[in-house]
Amino acid sequence: xxxxxxxxxxxxxxxxxxxxxxxxxxxxxxxxxxxxxxxxxxxxxxxxxxxxxxxxxxxxxxxxxxxxxxxxxxxxxxxxxxxxxxxxxxxxxxxxxxxxxxxxxxxxxxxxxxx
Amino acid sequence: xxxxxxxxxxxxxxxxxxxxxxxxxxxxxxxxxxxxxxxxxxxxxxxxxxxxxxxxxxxxxxxxxxxxxxxxxxxxxxxxxxxxxxxxxxxxxxxxxxxxxxxxxxxxxxxxx
Numbered sequence: 258x259x260x261x262x263x264x265x266x267x268x269x270x271x272x273x274x275x276x277x278x279x280x281x282x283x284x285x286x287x288x289x290x291x292x293x294x295x296x297x298x299x300x301x302x303x304x305x306x307x308x309x310x311x312x313x314x315x316x317x318x319x320x321x322x323x324x325x326x327x328x329x330x331x332x333x334x335x336x337x338x339x340x341x342x343x344x345x346x347x348x349x350x351x352x353x354x355x356x357x358x359x360x361x362x363x364x365x366x367x368x369x370x371x372x
Numbered sequence: 373x374x375x376x377x378x379x380x381x382x383x384x385x386x387x388x389x390x391x392x393x394x395x396x397x398x399x400x401x402x403x404x405x406x407x408x409x410x411x412x413x414x415x416x417x418x419x420x421x422x423x424x425x426x427x428x429x430x431x432x433x434x435x436x437x438x439x440x441x442x443x444x445x446x447x448x449x450x451x452x453x454x455x456x457x458x459x460x461x462x463x464x465x466x467x468x469x470x471x472x473x474x475x476x477x478x479x480x481x482x483x484x485x
Contacts, residue, residue, distance in 0.1 A: 292417065294473055299419040300409055300465075346473060361411075361461070363475040 261364035263349050269370045275337040278367045281330055282351030290361065291324055291334050292348040300348070306332065339371045374399045376466050378476035385454045386484050392439075393449045393479045395464030404468045406440070406447045411461040411478075420462070423447065454483045 262281040270276055282289045290305040304314040309326045317324070321340070326332040336343055346368050350361040375398045385391035397406070408420040423431045423440050430438050435455075439448045451458055464476040 299407075300417040302411075302417055348473075348475075350475075361463070361475075361478055366473060 261349055261351050261362050263347075263364035263367050265367060266365060267368045267370075269372065270339055271372050272340055273338045274371075275335065276339045276343075276369060276371075278334040278336075278347050278349075278369070280332045280334070280349030280364060282332070282349070283353075283362055284330065286351035286353045286362075287329075288352040288361075289326060289332050290348075290350040290352075291332070292350065292363075294346040294348060294366070295344075303334070336369075339369075341371045344369055344371050374401075374404075374466050374468065374474045376464055376474050376476040378462075378464050378479050380479045381477070382480045382482070384482040384484055385451075387454055387456060389454055390450060390452045391454055391481065393451075393462050393464075393481065395447045395449070395476055397445050397447065397464075397466045397474075399445070399466065399468070401468050404466060406438075407465040407467070408436070408438070408447075408449045409463040409465060410458075411463065412457075412459070417463075421449065451481075456483050456485060459483045 264279045287308050291303040292300050293303055294300045303316045304324045305312055306326045322336055324334045346366045348363050348366045350363045352361040377396045404425045406423045410418045410420045421431050421433045421436050423438055430440050435452045437450045459482050461478045461480050463478045467473040
């Protein structure tokens, strides 16, 4: 299995531009998570889906952030308009709840720089 | 490429006992950072403890401590006096100087009353 795939790996954009981050979870996994990692705040859960349905988006910082999961193999995290303080590494993770085990597999992350 | 391995998918411990979660990593870099994150059922990720590789002294945060063995590339987490609220998923993570971060698959810890 290729693991969780994220694209792009690096994104540099200017303030005010729209940014779209993409994630392909591991096939068969029914949970998908979006995280943001910064040195100041560490790793924060933004939103997670179960069977393509958003379950908890309380971590989404502002209305500028939106996430979708149109099907089991694809999810996007969109920032519009982007701001310099959105600069961070964004991780996607997926998991399959089997009994009590819910191992999350993280993608390599997308490093976002907003100038 | 850096990899992080947590070889224990699930563990359990009796309340008030001590438990150790293992983590190993692979890197060719000499300076980096290691983390343990806790994810309770609420799904929020909570930083438990952080260790800079250049520091020889093991990090400690109240009941949480690490055993950092740089030569062995091992970074285990010890939880003393386990509490019911410690029940969670625990993730080990590695970060290099470029802020590239890698996570282990996690260990589910259950504290039993």
